[in-house]
Amino acid sequence: MKYLKFLLVGVLFGIILSKAEVVSWYRIFEMFKLQSFHMYGVIGTAVIIGIFIMRLFKYKAIKTIDGKEIIVAPKKKGVSRNLIGGIIFGLGWALGGVCPGPMFVLLGKGIASILVVLSGALLGAFVYHAVKHKLPH
């Protein structure tokens, strides 16, 4: 039962991504074609509110549900990892029109072919860890 709350946030997030059409290949295409404000609006609104939320956490204005301090782990340093990793990710995002969250949402929508995309993503994560010691970070 202690995991139920995370499952429910997942349900909420899945419904949002689906109802706002973030899981649609077309919304990603038009974003990169700069032909619609929709995705910029979605991410922009989330980030602007997110900045306030992160400030609340940073200044310890809010504790967790268990009364503990909320700690947001810093991102891993390194220009190469973030830039090259980001570019590879972006190529895939625009090709398949899905990032990791929407892959699972589309699975729930009953899209059979997303299983191939998801298998590819698992393989990609696996291969990264198999070859990472040879990559610039």
Next chain:
Amino acid sequence: MDFILQPWPWYVAGVLIALSMFLMFYFGKKFGVSSNLETICSIGGAGKLVDFFKFDWRKNKWNLSFVVGLIIGGFITNQWLTPDQGIALNPKTIQDLSEIGIANAGSSYLPDEIFGIDALFSIKGFLILLTAGFLVGFGARYAGGCTSGHGIVGLSMLATESFIAVAGFFIGGLIMTWFILPHLFN
């Protein structure tokens, strides 16, 4: 109720995504989907081949629960909350897509040319799906995050690393959309 059944505007989605992120931190965890790919690899026995995957995946059950929720959320929306499966697109977008070989753009959530059964069972179509996934999985773990971890959490932290990663997302996305996609379906 009608409001729920209509497509949700960007500002509603943006507010609710921020709420989802807040709740995950409030519940003592973090907000990021792509690390689940590593957890699933670990469950699948990837630790036998690559040492990294020898971690105890049970410590990530909370995040796997979140992913199960995503699947359920997709199911619920599809079954009961989406009477109209069409996507209202800019006529220019529909025309551009038709010119690169993607017909009936916006008649459903996903183009048949990529996600349809015919594409799935063709070698080219299968490889496109697999490659898209591979690039997303490899890139997300290389960069240490995807649209949620870098795009939402990292940008909200105003983290330099995430601005670099998101710039990368756009460089890659623009290259694919403007220079590669136009040659794939003609």
